[in-house]
C-alpha cells in the first residue's frame with residue numbers, strides 16, 4: 001500500500017521571525033510513517049517543523065504553514081491508497097503577515113486572524129480522494145462524541161481519538177492511549193508506546209482499504 005501521512009505542528013507567520021504554532025511534537029505521525037515503511041509499505045511523510053529524525057525508508061516532504069501542507073496533500077494524495085492526517089494544523093493564521101520584523105513601539109497590539117484551510121475536510125469534498133481516510137481528534141472533554149461528529153463530517157473511515165487533558169499521554173509524550181472510532185463501533189486500545197499504536201493503526205488502515213477495494 002502507499003500511505004500519505006501528515007505530522008507535526010504548522011507555523012503561521014506573524015512576521016519574518018515570529019509565528020503562531022502549537023505543542024505537537026510530531027511523534028505519532030513519525031511513528032505511523034516509520035511503522036508503514038517497516039511493514040513494507042510506501043510512505044510519504046508531509047511534516048511541519050519537528051525535532052525528530054526522519055524514519056528510515058520514508059519519503060519526506062517538509063512544510064511550514066497550513067497552506068503549504070494543504071498544497072502538498074493536494075499534490076500527492078492521488079499517488080496514495082491510504083491517507084492518515086495526524087498533523088496538528090493551526091486553526092487560525094494572521095490575515096496579513098508583516099513583511100518586516102514588527103517593532104515593539106506600542107504597549108498593546110492586535111493581530112487579526114483568519115481560518116486556515118481544513119485539510120482533512122477537503123480530502124473527500126475537494127480532492128475527491130476515495131481511498132481509506134483516517135483522521136485524529138485531540139479533545140479535552142466528551143472525546144467520543146466530538147470524534148464521532150468529526151468522523152461523519154469529514155467522511156473518514158476511522159478517527160483516532162485521544163484525550164489531551166491527560167498529561168501522561170498524547171502531546172509530546174512517548175505513550176498514548178486512544179479510542180478508535182469506526183462508523184459502526186468504537187474500540188479502545190490499551191495504553192502503549194506510540195510505535196505500538198502506530199502499528200495497530202497501520203494494520204487497521206490496510207484492512208479498511210482492502211475492504212473498500214474488494215467491495216467495488
Ligand code: C5P
Pocket residue numbers: 006066085086087088089090091116117118119120121134135136137138150
Ligand atoms: O484540529 P482538529 O481536532 O479538528 O483536527 C482533527 C483532524 O483534522 C486531525 O486529523 C488533523 O490532522 C486534521 N486537520 C486538518 N486540517 C486542519 C485542521 C485539522 O487536516 N486545518
